Amino acid sequence: MANKKRIGILTSGGDCAGLNAVIRAVVRHAVGTYEWEVVGICQATHGLMTRPPQIMTLGIEQVDSWLMLGGTVLGTTNKGNPFAFPMSDGTTIDRSQEIIDGYHQLNLDALIGIGGDGSLAILRRLAQQGDINFVAIPKTIDNDVNITEFSIGFDTAVSVATEAIDRLHFTAASHSRVMILEVMGRDAGHIALNAGIAGGAQIILIPEIPYKLENIYNKIRRRQKIGKNFSVAVVSEAVCTQSGETVQKMEQFGECRLGGIGQYFANEIAQATGAETRVTVLGHLQRGGISSPLDRVLGSAFGVAAVDLIATGQFDRMVTWQNREVRSVPITEAIKDYRAVDPQDTLVKTARGLGICLGDR
Numbered sequence: 001m002a003n004k005k006r007i008g009i010l011t012s013g014g015d016c017a018g019l020n021a022v023i024r025a026v027v028r029h030a031v032g033t034y035e036w037e038v039v040g041i042c043q044a045t046h047g048l049m050t051r052p053p054q055i056m057t058l059g060i061e062q063v064d065s066w067l068m069l070g071g072t073v074l075g076t077t078n079k080g081n082p083f084a085f086p087m088s089d090g091t092t093i094d095r096s097q098e099i100i101d102g103y104h105q106l107n108l109d110a111l112i113g114i115g116g117d118g119s120l121a122i123l124r125r126l127a128q129q130g131d132i133n134f135v136a137i138p139k140t141i142d143n144d145v146n147i148t149e150f151s152i153g154f155d156t157a158v159s160v161a162t163e164a165i166d167r168l169h170f171t172a173a174s175h176s177r178v179m180i181l182e183v184m185g186r187d188a189g190h191i192a193l194n195a196g197i198a199g200g201a202q203i204i205l206i207p208e209i210p211y212k213l214e215n216i217y218n219k220i221r222r223r224q225k226i227g228k229n230f231s232v233a234v235v236s237e238a239v240c241t242q243s244g245e246t247v248q249k250m251e252q253f254g255e256c257r258l259g260g261i262g263q264y265f266a267n268e269i270a271q272a273t274g275a276e277t278r279v280t281v282l283g284h285l286q287r288g289g290i291s292s293p294l295d296r297v298l299g300s301a302f303g304v305a306a307v308d309l310i311a312t313g314q315f316d317r318m319v320t321w322q323n324r325e326v327r328s329v330p331i332t333e334a335i336k337d338y339r340a341v342d343p344q345d346t347l348v349k350t351a352r353g354l355g356i357c358l359g360d361r
């Protein structure tokens, strides 16, 4: 077949639910419809740095049971920017050419990269430098990739966080406590806002809406006055202390990660209102597990659309979900900024209408 292509696919950045649904869709459409060959690249760009490059050939049979599988069968990494790759002596070196050479050794016609804004920026830079026909698919539980209304993994993360709020309500009410749920999301409050509304939280704090502790105390006190001695507050990990400090914790290898703001609120609320408080940090549970139906549908739609972009020679583009339609935009549009919660967003208005305290009034 004259137009028979061989394409590569990789997953990059933090994992999330729905990635394997994307890979399955790419394989089913590329192999089943176009009779192309699909090569899975292992461990993101690390697989292309290795010699020989680490790959797996992907067939329809093999990926068929991957639809609901969590994580990514291909493996991934959110470390080691190849343009400033960390060495054991503390220095960094540019290893981008090794990745580009690895890609060309595989004789691929195009590459599909599934990533968040950071990964997609790196992959696009590699594609530009290395003459790679590149198509991007957005994924991140943070849902902060520009332009697309949904990224893969977000819906599952919201489901997990919502279930956590549901569960916390029962124990909060039983013990008359203020339960604080700290969720992920980096600088965007989408998970907290969506899960907070879905789970019926009384307080939702997101980085995009500045708060005053007094407003939170008043909400809790008003509830106490009417005999509701419990509350559930959802706090996004990037919310700062009232004096503006980011709360972080030191992980291995000297890396800092957001985390701990929930405990700050627990201490402040307990002191000011006399309420007994407890904190749950949901962490990586939001990324793991079986993907939600929406993430499977979205993953399938994005995978098929990405293959069609390659078939029609449209490169340097990212697939998007806009107005219940898969579209595509230049990757530059998607990575020039991140998508924060707009304080005028419909869901912000919804939360206010429901009487949920967002901390600013």
Ligand code: F6P
Pocket: 014, 078, 116, 140, 141, 142, 184, 185, 186, 237, 257, 258, 287
């Ligand atoms: O970007 C996805 C995300 O899960 C963030 O919400 C979170 O802050 C971060 O990744 C955690 O990264 P790691 O898996 O390296 O701890």
